[in-house]
Amino acid sequence: MSLDLNRKKVTKNAYRITKRRNYTALRVRVPGGHLNAAQLSIIAGLAETFGDGTLHVTARQGFEIPNIPFERMSEVNAALKPLLAELQLRHGVQIDNIDAGYPGAGMRNISACVGNRICPFANADTTALAQRLEGMLYPNDLHVKIAVTGCPNDCVKVHLQDFGIVAICEPEYHYDDCIGCEACVKACERKVTGALTMQNGKVYRDERRCIGCGECVLSCPTAAWTRRPGRLYRVLIMGRTGKRNPRLAMPFLDRVSEDVVCQLIKNTLPYAERHRLKCIPKEHIGYIVDRTGLDVFKEEALTGIEFNPGARIAKTIQWPGYNTLNDANFKLISK
Amino acid sequence: MNKSFKLSSEQFKTVFAGLSEHYCIVGPKRFAGLGRFSDTDLIRYAPLTSIDELELAEKSCFSPKDLVFPPDETLFYFNGQQFSEAALPDNLEIIVLLRPCDINGIDRLDRMFMKNADVIDPYYQRRRSRLHFFMIECRESFENCFCVSMNANRSDNYAAALRFGKDGVEAEVASDKFLETFAVNGSVFEFKPEFVSENQIKVELPKVETMPPEIFTDKLWEEYDSRCISCGRCNTSCVTCSCFTTRDLFYGDSRTCGERRRVWDGCHLDGFCDMAGGHTFRKNKGERMRFKTFHKIYDYRKRFGVDMCVGCGRCDDVCPEYISFSNCINKLSARLKEGAE
Ligand code: SF4
Ligand code: SF4
Ligand code: SF4
Ligand code: SF4
Ligand code: SF4
Numbered sequence: 001m002s003l004d005l006n007r008k009k010v011t012k013n014a015y016r017i018t019k020r021r022n023y024t025a026l027r028v029r030v031p032g033g034h035l036n037a038a039q040l041s042i043i044a045g046l047a048e049t050f051g052d053g054t055l056h057v058t059a060r061q062g063f064e065i066p067n068i069p070f071e072r073m074s075e076v077n078a079a080l081k082p083l084l085a086e087l088q089l090r091h092g093v094q095i096d097n098i099d100a101g102y103p104g105a106g107m108r109n110i111s112a113c114v115g116n117r118i119c120p121f122a123n124a125d126t127t128a129l130a131q132r133l134e135g136m137l138y139p140n141d142l143h144v145k146i147a148v149t150g151c152p153n154d155c156v157k158v159h160l161q162d163f164g165i166v167a168i169c170e171p172e173y174h175y176d177d178c179i180g181c182e183a184c185v186k187a188c189e190r191k192v193t194g195a196l197t198m199q200n201g202k203v204y205r206d207e208r209r210c211i212g213c214g215e216c217v218l219s220c221p222t223a224a225w226t227r228r229p230g231r232l233y234r235v236l237i238m239g240r241t242g243k244r245n246p247r248l249a250m251p252f253l254d255r256v257s258e259d260v261v262c263q264l265i266k267n268t269l270p271y272a273e274r275h276r277l278k279c280i281p282k283e284h285i286g287y288i289v290d291r292t293g294l295d296v297f298k299e300e301a302l303t304g305i306e307f308n309p310g311a312r313i314a315k316t317i318q319w320p321g322y323n324t325l326n327d328a329n330f331k332l333i334s335k
Numbered sequence: 336m337n338k339s340f341k342l343s344s345e346q347f348k349t350v351f352a353g354l355s356e357h358y359c360i361v362g363p364k365r366f367a368g369l370g371r372f373s374d375t376d377l378i379r380y381a382p383l384t385s386i387d388e389l390e391l392a393e394k395s396c397f398s399p400k401d402l403v404f405p406p407d408e409t410l411f412y413f414n415g416q417q418f419s420e421a422a423l424p425d426n427l428e429i430i431v432l433l434r435p436c437d438i439n440g441i442d443r444l445d446r447m448f449m450k451n452a453d454v455i456d457p458y459y460q461r462r463r464s465r466l467h468f469f470m471i472e473c474r475e476s477f478e479n480c481f482c483v484s485m486n487a488n489r490s491d492n493y494a495a496a497l498r499f500g501k502d503g504v505e506a507e508v509a510s511d512k513f514l515e516t517f518a519v520n521g522s523v524f525e526f527k528p529e530f531v532s533e534n535q536i537k538v539e540l541p542k543v544e545t546m547p548p549e550i551f552t553d554k555l556w557e558e559y560d561s562r563c564i565s566c567g568r569c570n571t572s573c574v575t576c577s578c579f580t581t582r583d584l585f586y587g588d589s590r591t592c593g594e595r596r597r598v599w600d601g602c603h604l605d606g607f608c609d610m611a612g613g614h615t616f617r618k619n620k621g622e623r624m625r626f627k628t629f630h631k632i633y634d635y636r637k638r639f640g641v642d643m644c645v646g647c648g649r650c651d652d653v654c655p656e657y658i659s660f661s662n663c664i665n666k667l668s669a670r671l672k673e674g675a676e
Pocket of ligand 3: 177178179180181182183184185203219220221222223224225
């Protein structure tokens with residue numbers, strides 16, 4: 001019998017149309033990019049039972065299981081149940097019918113660097129924040145990309161996201177414990193921004209230069225630098241790859257609390273829904289902001305947010321990027 | 336009069352509260368979230384406001400030596416005409432809760448600062464004379480401890496020895512100064528502290544009267560040239576490292592008014608061996624490791640009759656490059672044996 005599919009429904013169920021007629025690929029979400037070996041075995045089992053035994057690890061830290069016959073979708077959905085329970089329900093995602101597979105294809109998987117579960121540089125548990133956001137935001141039909149990175153090294157490349165969340169710290173100096181060894185000054189000078197200087201055997205921090213990476217804390221042999229308790233983040237916005245105008249995300253909020261980060265992104269969903277072009281299926285959030293302007297975005301996305309003391313906001317943003325149509329810059333070098 | 340007691344947790348709290356009125360009570364304390372890595376804790380010696388703050392489950396990262404030898408201490412002020420010695424901020428006596436290794440560690444500092452030739456360091460002495468040791472009984476070693484090999488697992492140098500149990504404290508009070516408060520609040524009980532008798536880590540100390548000169552240039556030290564990053568953590572966490580530098584600082588743009596401080600220094604840190612004119616020696620990290628090793632387990636013994644190192648293992652706990660001092664001692668002993676064969 002010929003296949004008669006409701007393509008939109010299927011896509012929303014996280015099965016994509018592939019090059020090969022009658023075969024689909026399932027996108028598996030792994031919020032925060034961390035999962036346990038048993039969950040990985042389930043994913044492997046899906047590929048073996050329903051697909052061709054191969055898996056693609058996606059750039060956003062999910063999996064794509066190719067070559068699944070469309071006819072087997074309901075069997076796959078049944079087999080997905082334990083995965084949905086562990087990787088979605090557990091983080092607070094609401095799913096009405098757990099037997100029916102993924103309730104949405106958007107937004108994209110929220111990725112994270114390994115964070116402080118593993119990395120000594122990390123200022124936070126990035127996976128935990130990604131999972132919290134997953135619980136708050138998924139499912140929705142908007143085109144929004146989010147990633148969380150544990151320090152300004154940005155291993156997960158939040159500079160290419162719509163919301164790039166960077167965990168930072170506020171270093172606190174304990175004057176009496178400092179022995180003037182200069183390790184922190186050298187570390188900041190060589191690896192970061194040179195925010196520290198020695199004066200009279202003690203260290204002075206230029207707050208305007210400090211990006212809160214935590215290198216000084218790591219390098220001090222007497223714990224004269226410690227992280228101020230309470231997590232802080234920098235939020236970069238509206239970076240993107242894509243066919244039209246790739247560009248880097250730029251700092252929007254700085255030294256804000258986790259609650260502020262979450263509220264900001266939550267507020268963005270109704271903003272995007274209100275302003276998106278209805279003539280295309282999923283307008284990318286960055287282009288919506290381009291159209292409304294930053295001020296409208298600010299006004300709507302910041303509604304009702306209670307900022308923590310010390311929070312800062314960018315006055316204006318100019319995104320570095322380029323238009324892909326700049327043919328004038330090219331000349332032929334070989335015929 | 337009987338000198339050992341049993342106290343319920345409540346009774347011990349009363350003792351603690353009573354003592355707090357006259358003494359500053361210091362012990363290892365956990366500072367949540369202040370560890371080197373985010374979401375880790377820092378354990379260091381600090382004043383305790385309640386006995387519940389005493390950290391017993393984990394070894395402290397830093398030693399109690401700050402109490403007698405602070406990281407940065409002003410010795411005197413000068414103004415071009417006169418100088419005046421810096422007074423201590425208060426003259427509170429201090430009760431410090433610490434383990435036998437650290438009591439022995441402070442003994443090693445005593446020898447360095449007060450029994451070294453005929454010189455007594457007054458800045459050390461004035462802090463030292465305020466201390467009363469309340470020994471925390473230590474029957475099980477932590478990771479990296481090798482106090483038994485260093486003969487520093489036992490001590491009888493305490494005003495009181497305490498065993499912290501689930502439902503209270505058993506105490507032996509050696510100093511009459513503290514007898515009454517324990518006697519009034521607790522009940523008479525037979526208690527003598529026990530000591531760790533074996534560590535997982537054992538070191539074999541070199542059995543030589545005099546180090547053969549060849550060992551100074553032995554290839555044994557070479558691996559540390561590239562392994563050690565001279566971060567100095569082994570020195571700052573060590574209870575017996577007692578090296579300092581002096582630093583004069585001038586106020587504002589004055590050329591005459593200021594103060595002299597003494598600040599911790601350490602043989603692994605860059606600059607430790609810098610001399611006037613810019614010359615420096617022990618440039619290689621391996622030479623620094625050799626210097627430390629000899630000081631800890633050889634030179635000091637020649638001078639004072641005991642080893643400097645007390646085997647607390649903190650240097651191994653904190654080294655970011657996984658350099659193990661206990662392994663180094665064993666490597667040295669093995670090398671000396673090979674040489675002898
Ligand atoms: S971004 Fe920072 S915290 Fe995350 S993996 Fe890289 S270095 Fe570690
Ligand atoms: S947090 Fe980073 S940028 Fe700020 S002072 Fe420390 S090393 Fe420098
Ligand atoms: S690393 Fe620590 S001790 Fe050294 S200069 Fe910096 S704050 Fe002071
Ligand atoms: S802690 Fe380790 S790396 Fe740092 S100075 Fe000591 S031996 Fe070298
Ligand atoms: S050298 Fe290491 S083991 Fe010995 S006293 Fe110092 S820190 Fe403790």
